[in-house]
Amino acid sequence: QVQLRESGPGLVTPSETLSLTCTVSGASMNNYYWSWVRQPAGKGLEWIGRIYSSGTTNNNPSLRSRVTMSIDTSKKEFSLRLSAVTAADTAVYYCARDRVMVEEQFTMDVWGQGATVTVSS
Amino acid sequence: DIQMTQSPSSVSASLGDRITISCRASQDIDNWLAWYQQKPGKAPKLLIYKTSRLQSGVPSRFGGSRSGTDFTLTITSLQPEDFATYYCQQANSFPLTFGGGTKVEIK
Numbered sequence: 001q002v003q004l005r006e007s008g009p010g011l012v013t014p015s016e017t018l019s020l021t022c023t024v025s026g027a028s029m030n031n032y033y034w035s036w037v038r039q040p041a042g043k044g045l046e047w048i049g050r051i052y053s054s055g056t057t058n059n060n061p062s063l064r065s066r067v068t069m070s071i072d073t074s075k076k077e078f079s080l081r082l083s084a085v086t087a088a089d090t091a092v093y094y095c096a097r098d099r100v101m102v103e104e105q106f107t108m109d110v111w112g113q114g115a116t117v118t119v120s121s
Numbered sequence: 122d123i124q125m126t127q128s129p130s131s132v133s134a135s136l137g138d139r140i141t142i143s144c145r146a147s148q149d150i151d152n153w154l155a156w157y158q159q160k161p162g163k164a165p166k167l168l169i170y171k172t173s174r175l176q177s178g179v180p181s182r183f184g185g186s187r188s189g190t191d192f193t194l195t196i197t198s199l200q201p202e203d204f205a206t207y208y209c210q211q212a213n214s215f216p217l218t219f220g221g222g223t224k225v226e227i228k
Contacts, residue, residue: 037165045157045165045208047217060216062122094164104170106212107155111164 002027004095006115012089013121018082020115022095029053029073033098035108036069036080038091046091050098051078085119092116123147123211127220133228139197142223144209146190153213154192156185159222160205169194170212199225 008020022034035050049059051069059067063082071078082089093115096108124147134140144154152172157165167176172192173185182203184195196203204227209220 044221045210045219047210047219058215062216096164103174106153106217107167107170107210108165109167109176111166114164 002097002110004097004110004112006093006095006112008115008117010116010118012085012117012119014086014119015084018085018089018093018117018119019079020093020095020117021077021079022112024076024078024097029071029076029078031100033058033100034071034078035096035098037094037096037108038089039094039114040088040091048080048082048093087119090117090119122216123150123214123218125209125211125218125220127207127209127223129223130221131224131226133226134199135228136199136201138199138228139195140199140225141196142194142207142209142225144192144194144220146192146211146213149190150211150213152187153211154185154187155210155212156183156194157208157210157219158203158205159208165208168207196225 003025005023012018030053033050036048051057051071066083068081095112097110126145128143154172156169159165169185172187182197186193206222206224208222
């Protein structure tokens with residue numbers, strides 16, 4: 001079955017760049033979107049953005065130009081970079097598969113376990 | 122952005138109860154509404170998409186409906202594994218947005 005796993009530093013210094021990678025196993029990355037969602041401790045879910053297997057992206061304007069996403073289908077991984085982080089970016093970051101079939105659009109059916117990222121000096 | 126407002130924020134219920142959770146969109150999203158279940162320390166799990174379509178493997182005691190911009194998740198006959206937090210998500214337009222969540226607790 002399809003599995004996703006996030007990896008990256010658990011601690012990031014304020015003003016630096018948060019970098020996470022999501023590794024996909026059990027299925028091809030082609031013809032899907034791949035999303036990032038975050039969740040501060042005890043709070044709700046915030047969609048960060050998504051990237052298609054071709055590299056096309058959609059971002060959440062609330063994060064403005066701080067977000068960069070990339071994908072390497074040959075390595076079966078996609079990545080998130082969030083620049084100029086502050087304490088407000090402390091959260092659990094999830095990667096997820098986002099479906100493309102019209103009836104299933106913009107819904108995420110497979111999720112990683114989540115990576116806890118703390119922004120602190 | 123489309124705002125999603127869930128109510129109640131928490132509900133206490135007993136095993137076997139029928140409960141409903143509401144979600145209101147700030148504008149028309151047609152039937153583009155999904156529901157997720159999240160247990161502590163775990164990732165969200167997709168339950169329902171396009172208002173009422175059950176994701177594969179989800180028990181039939183879960184159901185979804187719509188009236189205008191108001192959406193409802195119904196769980197008939199609560200089971201022990203259903204105690205969790207539930208989130209709605211609009212799947213109509215970017216940015217994708219979630220409701221604030223409803224925690225279903227044991228009475």
